[in-house]
Amino acid sequence: MKNAQAPQKDAYSLILDAIDIGVYRPGDRLVESELAERFGVSRTPIREALQRLETQSLLTRDGRSLIVASLDHNQLAELYVVRSELEGLAARLAAKHATEEEIRVLQDMLESDRELVHDPAMLARTNRRFHKMVHLASHNRYLVQQLDLVYRTMALMATSSLAREGRGATALAEHGEIVAAIAKGDGDAAFAALKAHISKAFVTRLKADADAVEAAE
CATH class of the missing domain: 1.10.10.10 (Winged helix-like DNA-binding domain superfamily/Winged helix DNA-binding domain)
Structure with missing residues (x-):
């Protein structure tokens, strides 16, 4: 057999x-x-x-x-605007619809990821898994489909913002705030926490891109 x-x-x-x-x-x-x-x-x-x-x-x-393909500055900015709004909505809906089991999985992911804080490559992969779980916990299939399209385009980013020194630990702390808000059923706080998380990731990426340009010069 x-x-x-x-x-x-x-x-x-x-x-x-x-x-x-x-x-x-x-x-x-x-x-x-x-x-x-x-x-x-x-x-x-x-x-x-x-x-x-x-x-x-x-x-x-x-x-x-x-x-x-590569993303220019304007495309990157547009992508982050859409990502921020859609992911914020996913977090808001997750705070309303997530099951106890889904919340537990998010909490377990957070604990596991803390052991990877010094491994940016692996943390980048588990970061996508964490965000995908938030999307699924929204229990809105159309929103999940749109976020899948956003993340497909994000594959064009040459590096993860988590590769920036110190960003891993900060990002995990932000994940903790997102999970805490979802667990409390606080949609407004979950929305705000996830939008702030994406905003800080974008700032980190812009700084990394600026440093890369300066180094090339």
Whole structure:
């Protein structure tokens, strides 16, 4: 009897995950044959995935080549405005609709993440998991779908704001305020805490980008 195997991800998900974790970064060229070889997938689903990613503006054309898109300052600012409002709404709804089990999971995530405070790469991954749990706890499928689109675009950010020195511990403290407000059923406080969290993350990113420009000069 053969061992049960986990379902394989499709080509689109494989490429998107690779962009998300930084295997492919903004400006990198994606070659159909190389992707097929890397992921062990035939070229037809790779081609279809690349077309889908281009349609979603996650890839862009450079002559005949497809490259990972990048976000300029205005696009980044617009993305954070939308993210802030939608995530704030998710937190507000979570404070109203989250089950006891969902709140417990958020609390457990917070405790586990405190052990990763000095591992920015891993903390970035668990950070996305935490935010996704808040989204799901809103119990609003349409809001979750819109936030999925926002986070898909966030894959184009070359680095996480959590990589900034000291940001990890601060971000976890902010997560604690969000969870506390949700647990109390205080929608206004949850909304405000999550919006403030996103605002501080944006400030951190802007400072990192400014430092990168200065270093290049």
